[in-house]
Amino acid sequence: NPQHPAVELHVHLDGAIRPETILHFGRKRGVPLPGSTVDDLLKHVSYKTPLTLTQFLEKFNHYMPAIAGDREAVRRIAYELVETKAKEGVIYVEVRYSPHLLANCSVDPIPWGQTEGDLTPDEVVNLVNQGLQDGERDFRIKARSILCCMRHMPSWSPEVVELCKKYQNNSVVAIDLAGDESLKVEDSSEHKKAYEEAERCGIHRTVHAGEAGPPAMIKEAVYLLKAERIGHGYRVLDDPELYKELLRAKMHFEVCPWSSYLTGACLPDFGKHPVAQFRKDRANYSINTDDPLIFNSNIYKDYSIVKDYMGFTEEEFKRVNINAAQSSFLPEKEKQELLNKLYEAYGMVPNAS
Numbered sequence: 001n002p003q004h005p006a007v008e009l010h011v012h013l014d015g016a017i018r019p020e021t022i023l024h025f026g027r028k029r030g031v032p033l034p035g036s037t038v039d040d041l042l043k044h045v046s047y048k049t050p051l052t053l054t055q056f057l058e059k060f061n062h063y064m065p066a067i068a069g070d071r072e073a074v075r076r077i078a079y080e081l082v083e084t085k086a087k088e089g090v091i092y093v094e095v096r097y098s099p100h101l102l103a104n105c106s107v108d109p110i111p112w113g114q115t116e117g118d119l120t121p122d123e124v125v126n127l128v129n130q131g132l133q134d135g136e137r138d139f140r141i142k143a144r145s146i147l148c149c150m151r152h153m154p155s156w157s158p159e160v161v162e163l164c165k166k167y168q169n170n171s172v173v174a175i176d177l178a179g180d181e182s183l184k185v186e187d188s189s190e191h192k193k194a195y196e197e198a199e200r201c202g203i204h205r206t207v208h209a210g211e212a213g214p215p216a217m218i219k220e221a222v223y224l225l226k227a228e229r230i231g232h233g234y235r236v237l238d239d240p241e242l243y244k245e246l247l248r249a250k251m252h253f254e255v256c257p258w259s260s261y262l263t264g265a266c267l268p269d270f271g272k273h274p275v276a277q278f279r280k281d282r283a284n285y286s287i288n289t290d291d292p293l294i295f296n297s298n299i300y301k302d303y304s305i306v307k308d309y310m311g312f313t314e315e316e317f318k319r320v321n322i323n324a325a326q327s328s329f330l331p332e333k334e335k336q337e338l339l340n341k342l343y344e345a346y347g348m349v350p351n352a353s
């Protein structure tokens with residue numbers, strides 16, 4: 001039973017695919033997969049005890065070849081994610097992905113060992129938009145998207161920001177920087193330029209930082225890339241001065257509890273999880289699934305963790321979701337509409353009718 005209408009700001013499209021859909025397209029396209037039933041496939045793709053962020057990211061290799069490069073698949077995974085979220089009681093979701101990692105042409109290198117085809121990153125965005133918009137209509141929730149730059153692929157970033165501009169407010173609301181933070185990138189000036197262009201054009205900005213990386217990555221995200229939200233950001237607690245500053249600035253942290261356990265981002269002892277500190281300090285944060293396929297989870301899992309291990313209350317869940325709506329990348333008027341829906345559902349305004 002969903003504890004509330006919820007708002008989810010951090011979920012990867014390519015980390016949230018239904019195993020059935022992977023099997024369907026694997027079969028249809030003759031792409032070999034590590035299993036031929038849902039259980040088999042999940043044995044390889046999902047896992048239950050912590051890996052490193054780098055090892056976790058390798059999981060995508062097992063199934064992305066079945067989806068990437070296929071128009072119907074790309075559209076369908078977007079549509080199905082909206083359905084899944086609607087069923088979980090999410091009324092507004094921001095879905096993120098790298099258009100390049102779903103393409104098989106006009107991308108260098110062509111990802112996942114695909115042979116070259118004719119699906120460009122631009123058309124990927126178009127297809128995802130269609131899937132999201134069809135989903136919004138059929139499942140009556142709101143969905144927007146965030147386009148990801150990848151840490152290890154600075155050469156893709158100029159096109160990512162151009163796609164954000166082209167599709168701005170046609171589903172796309174923001175830019176992100178995802179991928180392996182622990183990896184040393186010789187030159188990230190392309191990421192920086194892309195973020196400057198995003199700021200100049202009024203495109204919202206979030207950055208994965210302080211998940212596996214040190215607080216310095218969060219500083220870079222905030223002060224160099226002008227991030228308005230931080231993906232994960234747990235390690236901000238290692239730098240009390242920075243933490244104080246970001247609390248004062250009401251910086252939003254996109255917290256993913258179950259993910260943080262499975263990627264080794266946080267200690268396995270949930271009693272000591274950074275989100276417990278965030279709650280104490282009434283920080284601005286949201287609760288999110290991140291990659292529910294790989295983590296074999298849903299939004300209830302993440303809410304259960306903070307409830308069962310940290311004693312989070314309904315009151316805090318309401319505050320969390322109101323913060324999420326406030327820090328969403330919707331235009332002001334739509335943000336107000338979303339907030340009003342939450343206030344009403346939470347019994348925080350008298351029913352006007």
Ligand SMILES: O=c1[nH]cnc2c1ncn2[C@H]1C[C@H](O)[C@@H](CO)O1
Pocket residue numbers: 012013014015057060096097098101148178179180208211259263290291
């Ligand atoms: O938790 C994560 N941290 C960093 N990168 C991630 C995480 N989950 C997924 N990604 C990467 C892998 C996906 O292919 C990419 C775009 O969604 O983002």
